[in-house]
Amino acid sequence: MPDFIDSPVLSPVSVPPALAAIEGVVPFEAKYHAYLSDESRLTGWADSLSFPTSTAHVAEIVKACCQAQIPLICQGSRTGITGAGVPMGGHVMVLEQLNLIRVLAYVEETETQQATLLLTVAPGLSLAALNAELESGFAHLIENDVVGDAAALRAVNETKWFWPPDPSEAQASIGGIVSNNAGGICGHRYGRAGQHVAGLEWVDADGQVWSIHRGEYVFHDHTCQTPMGDMLSFDPRALGLSANADLVDVLVGGEGMLGVITGITLALQPAPVCRWAIVAFFHQDTDAAAFADSLKTDILDARYSHPLVALEYLDSSMLAAMTLQRVHMTTLQSLPLFPAGSQAALYLELHHHDVDAVENWCETLLMRLMEAGIEEDAMWAAMDESEYARLRQLRLLAPEVSNALRLQRAMSSSSGDPAVSMSLKIATDLKIEGSFSETLQRYKSHLYHPSNGTERVAYTLFGHALDNHLHLNLLPDNSEAQQLAVKAILHELVQQAADVKLNAEKKSTALACLPQSLSVEHGIGKLKAAAILPHLPAAYHDAYRQLKAAFDPHGVFNPHNRLQAYDCFVVNPPLTHAGSHSDAERHATCLYE
Ligand SMILES: Cc1cc2nc3c(=O)[nH]c(=O)nc-3n(C[C@H](O)[C@H](O)[C@H](O)COP(=O)(O)OP(=O)(O)OC[C@H]3O[C@@H](n4cnc5c(N)ncnc54)[C@H](O)[C@@H]3O)c2cc1C
Structure with a gap:
């Protein structure tokens, strides 16, 4: 969660007349400053705030906002890292008090689907x-006797269940995770959040509550009727979905731009009986990448039966940052010291319903690591649930350690005033086609000056080797030169990911897949818009325009997301209340109004 930053002097605002009579809507005051930013550290402003306590309460506020044309920004836990939940004026609706688990239903196994x-x-x-x-x-x-019917109760008693998406920020809300279509460490095996959503309830612009389940609204021949009666007419492949996409998949990942989600039906799976983990340390990052590539070849054909569910890469900068932060983070202290000379690590996670399968594969992997020259003291293995949970922290803490380092760097290069030192967090979320060794090489080529081999900007690098999907955290100091370098690196990498994708496949297929390659799991929000939107095909923008017209005809839901104009870097500084883009400029550049 964002730290509480010393509040700037906010000019007193009063609740807009349209919202004044609604219970629980308060004027924005300095004490609510934390609700002006998310984990990206982009900071905006707002006029009013609410913490609705029921769906009816949400509906009342939404309706009033829409009638008065007040921008409405909903927030979950504000752990997002693209500024998507950061307000740029208007009303902030914080959904943290809507946190009930409501009802269970058991769906029996069929020929094509396991029990859910x-x-x-x-x-x-x-x-x-x-x-x-x-x-x-x-x-x-x-305890509260709300389990559902007898079949659900039996299923609960007989089986342990889990919801597979596992973004490493556990404080994230389910609404935020679904609105970002977030993934997680085991995303290669289990996919992203949307795949595990069976239905959605949301409040539309008129304050009406809608509820749909998978299978009820599906695209056929590039058309799909919405429950409100509108006809969507586009090829869902433009959004990176299948030709027969379900409307649930279209709404997932909406970044608060298509309505306020008030209920989510999650499809749970039987939890794997056995979860083990291995960490291996390498003297060369190229050796780690080569080992990852050799494993990828093996499991490519057996994606859904193979026990290896995650293969996570941590580079030397990440290991060095963890060593540095060890003194501050007790969870890191619970891990052994890294072997001397480690330049990269791979974190391997194994899940299965059959303990023998995990045991056999664990042995095979350890053997292969030894054949690759990894010595015994450079391998850690966790072969029970508590050891597994401890070892997993190595990978889970990577983003948090990067954040801590970023803050330290910014503080040391500024006056020491935390408000001044809040440079933006820029983390890439790109999938670059090719082998993992090639991907790594491509990243490195953007991170160092070709002339003298020095870093352009300090960074940490970690992520999902099985999908060539890395998170590069850029850690600039507060100098303008460094901020510009961050911007340049981000644009170069997005350009490269798009070029590689377009070259790798036939153009038509590649266009369809671009949205999924340039922003895999974090969303686009505000910070990524300028870098990513120009690369997306016209068909993508047309599809989104239609969605906005159908689901947000008044243009009030999170209207500042995905605007190419918001390039929030030093050359075009973060917007402030006084220095916001003019309405005319905003309308000229807004793609979806
Ligand atoms: C340390 C750290 C680790 C992370 N690790 C991962 C990871 O491994 N994988 C990954 O995919 N992501 C990761 N993330 C980012 C992740 O996307 C967010 O943590 C999460 O999805 C956002 O949830 P939130 O509740 O904080 O949403 P917020 O930040 O509050 O909001 C995010 C967006 O969702 C919208 N929204 C929120 N609730 C609703 C609602 N009810 N209806 C409509 N729109 C809504 C907001 O308007 C906004 O556009 C990480 C972030 C951090 C800080």
């Missing part, structure tokens, strides 16, 4: 709270 337990939750529920409930075997639901 459906669980409906409110959007403000955190991933941590959901996982605690699942770990406890639904203790809270059973």
